[in-house]
Amino acid sequence: MDNHPKAEANRISVLLRTVLGEERFPVDIKNVILEVSNNKFPKEPIVDIRPVPLDKFEGMLVKSPKGTKWMVGYNDQIASEGRIRFTLAHEFGHYLLHRNLQSEFNCATKDVMSTDLGDRLMEKEADTFASSLLMPLxxxxxxxxxxxxxxxxxxxxxxxxxxxxxxxxxxxxxxxxxxxxxxxxxxxxxxxxxxxxxxxxxxxxxxxxxxxxxxxxxxxxxxxxxxxxxxxxxxxxxxxxxxxxxxxxxxxxxxxxxxxxxxxxxxxxxxxxxxxxxxxxxxxxxxxxx
Known part of the structure; x- marks a missing residue:
């Protein structure tokens, strides 16, 4: 957890403001995830974002078996576009902040209340990143x-x-x-x-x-x-x-x-x-x- 979630989000926000101007909202989160991951980490980018059947989870981030690519998934039962966007930004936060700690993340809303302090910290950091990226301060x-x-x-x-x-x-x-x-x-x-x-x-x-x-x-x-x-x-x-x-x-x-x-x-x-x-x-x- 070497990177600060707000700092990571701010770096991307500055880039988006420079390219797209002040009226760049809502953030095109899917395109941002694919472009930023490919440009910053071309050897292990996120290459796929899609709805998946996740019974007890909102979203997931998983590394390929070969360990060279990542996939982001969100619960295919989520109807709210707002929830989908925040879920994707949350998983992107895990990718930027925590991908060196584990190869798979399965995230539910209640995870921020986990009894494991490490899990709670990662979930809160991913939430902070998502909030800062989608709604810059x-x-x-x-x-x-x-x-x-x-x-x-x-x-x-x-x-x-x-x-x-x-x-x-x-x-x-x-x-x-x-x-x-x-x-x-x-x-x-x-x-x-x-x-x-x-x-x-x-x-x-x-x-x-x-x-x-x-x-x-x-x-x-x-x-x-x-x-x-x-x-x-x-x-x-x-x-x-x-x-x-x-x-x-x-x-x-x-x-x-x-x-x-x-x-x-x-x-x-x-x-x-x-x-x-x-x-x-x-x-x-x-x-x-x-």
Whole structure:
């Protein structure tokens, strides 16, 4: 893991901006994978990208038996173009960052929560690379500058970069100045949650890998049904986070994500600046930040 994922992605982004200009989005990820791998590593390029039957995985990267070429595959049941694009960029990240460590990668969403620290690190690095390549930080900041967080803003970013609303929300979490938590729920319980650093350091996070967390009864996330516009509103912060002051409110943005073989409710919790700082001894190790 000698290369930094953001640095690798930035090098490619600079090249694309030089050749294609500022309006180069969405990134033509398939062409980028083939061209860059062939130019940088002509003795072991990626030569094939195709849908494959992957029962439990989103994507894969595998080396040929002769050890001279690579193939990228993505689950042929994925209908969302945004998910496909991010999966391909994720596998490309493994190729650039980790191909000298192993000859085959089979990746599922839950891999970022693996108990093996090495696997978790590789998966997070591949995710960071994919996010940085598809949604470069400088351009993303231009899109959200002066804007309040909203479903419409996320849709704009999703459309511009050709990614899912969830991927756009996670990127927004990374660049937001204040406290932001992204959550996903299924059947009344949190499936996963990701806090940015500001939220995490104030104790505003959900340790979904360590405990089962029920969605608050009076939250928007608990009552929202699918609509093309999603839903936004303000509720008491301690409905979600009991340690927050009783007078504090948070803004909750909710969107139901429906796809072939999967569905969940995506929530963006935007909290005011913290009135308290949590000591290191109060923080628990968890997967709520990537």
């Amino acid at each position: 400088d351009d993303f900041r231009k899109q959200i500058e002066g804007c309040l967080i909203s479903i419409d803003l996320l849709k704009h970013c999703g459309d511009r970069y050709g990614v899912s609303l969830t991927a756009a929300a996670l990127k927004l979490r990374d660049v937001a100045v204040g406290r932001v938590i992204i959550v996903a729920a299924k059947d009344g319980f949190l499936d996963w949650a990701c806090s940015n650093q500001a939220a995490y350091k104030s104790g505003a996070y959900f340790a979904t890998t360590k405990e089962t967390i029920e969605v608050p009864v009076n939250s928007l996330l608990n009552t929202t049904i699918w609509s093309p516009d999603g839903k936004s509103g303000t509720i008491k912060a301690n409905a979600w986070l009991p340690k927050e002051p009783v007078h504090m409110e948070l803004v909750e943005h909710v969107f139901v994500v429906v796809g072939e073989g999967y569905s969940y409710t995506l929530g963006i919790l935007v909290l005011p600046d913290s009135e308290r700082q949590v000591g290191e001894d109060e923080l628990i190790e968890n997967d709520s930040i990537n």
